[in-house]
Amino acid sequence: MNKIIVVLLFVWLCNGLNAQDKRTKPTIDESSLLKAKQDTTIIKPKTTPRNSKEKDTQPRIQDYLIISHENDTTFVDTTLTIQKEYKFNYLRRDNFGLMPFSNLGQTYNSLTFNFQSSNIMPSFGARARHFNYMEIEDINYYRVPTPLTELFFKTAFEQGQLADSFFTVNTSPQFNFSIAYKGLRSLGKYQHILTSTGNFRFTSNYSTKNKRYNARGHIVTQDLLNQENGGLQDGSVLNFESGDPEFIDRSILEVNFENAESILRGKRFHLEHNYKIIREKDTLSKNKLSIGHIMSFEDKYFQYDQTSATTSFFGNAFKTTNLKDRATLENFYNQLQLNYSNNILGSLQFNISNNNYNYGYDKLVILNGVTIINRLKGNILSAGGKYLKEYKSFTLKGEAGLNVSGEFDGNFIKAQATFKLNEDISATASINHNSQAPNYNALLYQSDYINYNWRNNFTNTETQQLAFQLKYKKLANITVDFNTINDYVYFKEDISFTAGNSVLPVRPFQNNATITYLRVKFENEIKFGKFALNNTILYQNVQDDNEVLNVPDLTTRNTLYYSSYLFKKAMYLQTGVTLNYFTKYYMNSYNPLLAEFYIQNEREFGDFPRLDFFLNAKIRQTRIYLKAEHFNSSLTGYNYYSAPTYPYRDFTIRFGVVWNFFL
Template sequence: MNKLVFVLLFILFCNGLNAQRKLGGFGEKKDIVNTQDTISRTSKKGSGIKSPKAKIEDYLIISFENDTTYVDTSLTIQKEYKFNYLRKDNFGLMPFSNLGQTYNSLTYNLENTSLIPGFGARARHFNYMEIEDINYYRVPTPLTELFFKTAFEQGQLADSFFTINTSPQFNFSIAYKGLRSLGKYQHILTSTGNFRFTSNYRTKNDRYNFRGHIVMQDLLNQENGGIQDDGIESFEEGEEEFLDRSILEVNFENAESILRGKRFHLEHNYKIIREKDSLSKNKLSIGHIISFEDKYFQYDQSTANTSFFGDAFKTSKLKDRATLENLYNQLKLNYSNNIIGDLQFNVSNNNYNYGYDKIVVLNGNTIKNRIKGDIFSAGGKYHKQYRGFDLQGELGINISGDFDGNFLKAQASFKLNEDIAATATLNHSSQAPNYNTLLYQSDYINYNWQNNFTNTETQQLAFNVKYKKLANITLDYSTINDYVYFKEDETSNQVKPFQNNNSITYLRVKFENEIKVGKFALNNTILYQNVQDDNNVLNVPEITTRNTLYFSSHLFKKALYLQTGVTLNYFTKYYMNDYSPLLAEFYVQNEREFGDFPRLDFFINAKIRQTRIYLKAEHFNSAFTGYNYYSAPNYPYRDFIVRFGVVWNFFL
């Protein structure tokens, strides 16, 4: 499959290499005033746009929510923050030592509009592209992006993207992100791939349109269980012999896990009464969404490690495999009126089938192998602009099936003037816990369970105030009831799911700003968190901060744009969650605090015509600020390393 994808990409890229020029990254809203590059190129015969000129604003990016932006050609500090494996700002995430592994969460966003349980194995889903992560495109000429970044030891990270409009009505895109990285520690290799294909079409009279995508993903990690307890002191003392991290003994060298999935998604819409001009008062359309996803998580181990996971049913060739097939259908009716606004009514069906290929009998109790059935839901959306306010609402409720669930989201935005804007949001959610907390089977005896947990209920009130780039303040306050989490069982000392019997309150305040003086700038992101939880099952650092002091300037008669500076990442000590490779889940531990170590990165970024070049000395302070840095207990963070990368954007 990987070879076929690369061949297709190679053919497409070769067709578009001749005389192509610069374009920037994708999916970012861009202020035209600050655009460092403008593009105006004569379209060739047969291209998607008949206009004689193609401008940067014509290269459109359409999100899952139908928000439309255009290609951004600038080199900014936000691009520096997004130049990573996830290709998005990873503030609030603590990466593991090797690229392509998981991330420990330093903060949680509790906004939720899902009505069914999640799959589980959440630690492996950071790079799993969901429906909401897929964009669609409309371009006047072929558009290409090539991304490359060095990895750790043997391997590299590459992401290739190509899109074209074969006519003004039809667009398709194809992309593949691949990674292979050996890592610095023993048995920690990662090998991942994300293939994406999208298309969208609309008739000439704009009455019918569709968009859809195919996504295939396989995310493989070797699992070593972290370094052994005997090696902790050697690591923290910085003993010279063990600065070669491959010498440190790890808990096991015979296990690996893989998350693999494929999804086929289609949305289409037909306008019964369509907008004819700006004075049209009524619009009516019907729509349909169908989405099928087939995924599984598998943990393999050649021989049982009873000291780490407890007794097992067999001693060799252990294999735990959880599968999920989900077919989703939604019918929706959209009505718009100048007076009442935009309304949507929808009905949905989820056909789900989660489980295993065998039935387990443990201590005389039978653990079933499947959770399957149908859920029928109803919901609606509302949008209206009224006297300067932008009002939005969304709700959904399960009306039939084995899982109860409902959500409500209401939002009001107000723009006082060109400089000041404010938003208030109310969220309520009641959702069943993830499938792997309700049913799990394993070749390890203590990792078999069947639970009847109640729904987790969350209420959140959030506010956001923006004042130019000087201040962006976000505050949200959440109450969580019947929270489900993983923790070591006091009897077996093995990790199991539990349900909290107390209410949790969770406050977050996030402050972002940038101060500029001449060619120098200080970019700040500071997060304060406070949790009131008698059982200490939701642990986060009180303060998390990222501060970047950098210099930007055009050089050599504006032939080169340079950006260089230093970034500080820091979070206060807290009871950091531990990681279970068998479950691919983080679990609560309240024995040792981690944190209170700075991470300093020095970077030099440059833009030369269509190419952006990134060079970074990561964690350059590791040797002189102490070896007390961890991504999770027994999982050290990365040492000092210099990494290089390139983003090349061009069009025909």
């Protein structure tokens, strides 16, 4: 019934909206305006103006607006920069701090962690498969003067390719919709690691002529399928590291199994709308009062299928063939808001929320005479608030939330103060406290493998973060955060199963000591003529008696590149070399049954450089990318891994393009 209600609301939103008056444009930040000045894209109108008075109707690049979940507004950027090079990947965002697996569309090992959070509900689990799962915060909305299309293409490994197609249009000044689909199919270099993923997005936003009512929403469906092989067998690990030319063809290396696949699939219907009771121009005191409502329904599942049990890898199973583990989650979320703002007090919001959740499995498991429940379901009632005040060069932000009733306790407090000296220099300090229940799969898990069944009663994980950021555009961007983590939940091999078991299962545990975690990140770019050196350096220090949070001490990315116009400025060229490196540490292992990374303290990995050569060009609004990835792979020794038993990519050449159309 909930699904039907949400679908009907979206049908109403998309079909009953017609208006003709112009809408006030959202404010664009100064950094975006600077990009507009650098963007050489020329947008031609559909028709030639009939007189000189109509020349101003030609749209500008900064008229093509992109509005984030947080209502931050930027615009379409067709420039070619080093940041665009960093984002030209499967995730389409800067993946610094992530170590990709060998095939496109597989998971990533995390080299760093951010413990700032405002979540007060458990997450689904299967976190290794969520890097490309688009959450509510990942969806943007648009406003464009003419239809806009963007086509993205990049070659994959062996058979297949990656493509992302996007289209948006304003049918009137009041109503915009967009539709997009990102699809991938890649066979990979190793045995049984084919990936096939798809992300469909539909968004719309609307405002009435008098601007009192505003609504926006999206529909997202996603399916992320991976074949699983459990990594290389021990003998194949030795053959890989030997560098023997016989094994340069990676397809002949033997893997642990070739009969399993996993899929994460989800669909979400999301709607946000508000009504302004008192608008600013209605009163002399500049008071504004509005009510808002957010409604979101998400249905997702993670499923692991295997044609026959691999007892040598996961241990004994309840059955020997056609194994299937399937965890599902239905979550229906509603929030009511009261928003008030005043030119003296600032902006205030009070909200109440309800989370109706239903996580679990379709069967009961009886283990050693004990029945493990198969469902966690209920309602959580929450209350919260937000505050924002801007005064001259200062900006103050605050947010808090608390679970008032229900099975899961949770709360968070977040505060931030920013001082902006001028356009180039700013400083920010923030503090964050969070108490959140562990992920659902740590609390309850069921499997056809006997030792992968549990029901845990963990306490909340509590984190505190104190962070500082100093931005100086002409010199550097420095970020420091200090974290304390209590009752941290992690996955690890359970040594209590040693007796009578040749295979140790991976299970969740809760740390009984306090972890302190320091991160210092330094970013800058040094320019000399047409050359530039772009640097990102991350230092991390963990104080953890139990060694359950493992990260490298130093992670760095350095790019030396050359930029110039060619052919009478018909083409803009960027070419250079990027070095990626991190120091040795106890890198987390990957468990395909759980789709989770788990800690290991037996062997250190890292200390291998990865060099990429790139040649990128922009012609009109088209960006062309050519890259020789890891071209030093045969020169520095075969010790490069994405996770234990999962080697990283060998040298390969890949090509791609991003093309914008302004109609």
